[in-house]
Amino acid sequence: MLKTARKAFLLGLGTLALTKEGAEKFAAELVKKGDISSKDAKALVKKMMKDAEVQRKRLQPVIEKETKEAIKRLKLVSKTEAKVMANRIERIEKELRKTTERKTGKRKKRSHKKKR
Numbered sequence: 001m002l003k004t005a006r007k008a009f010l011l012g013l014g015t016l017a018l019t020k021e022g023a024e025k026f027a028a029e030l031v032k033k034g035d036i037s038s039k040d041a042k043a044l045v046k047k048m049m050k051d052a053e054v055q056r057k058r059l060q061p062v063i064e065k066e067t068k069e070a071i072k073r074l075k076l077v078s079k080t081e082a083k084v085m086a087n088r089i090e091r092i093e094k095e096l097r098k099t100t101e102r103k104t105g106k107r108k109k110r111s112h113k114k115k116r
Contacts, residue, residue, distance in 0.1 A: 018048060018049070018052040020045070020049055023044075023045045023048040023049055023052075024045050026048075027041035027042075027044045027045050027048075028041065030044070
């Protein structure tokens with residue numbers, strides 16, 4: 001059962017990676033060997049590309065779900081979460097600068113007055 005599942009998984013990955021150029025090359029080799037005719041090769045390429053698209057659409061949600069779960073397990077932050085944190089840090093830094101400027105400005109006035 002595991003071997004069958006693994007083969008199905010690898011077949012799915014192969015289908016996802018399939019390009020038109022790859023399908024045409026595969027079909028050309030079959031024609032060259034005499035396994036299929038040129039007409040059948042064109043039909044085969046068309047079918048392979050259609051099947052590949054169906055597999056991509058079917059596997060896309062699964063891949064996205066697994067990726068999100070892996071990110072959660074690894075405790076990684078999303079781009080949105082990182083942006084929110086960066087904005088928060090920016091606001092905190094701005095407030096810190098204002099506070100520092102106010103304190104520094106007051107101290108200068110006081111220290112300036114003491115010298116006179």
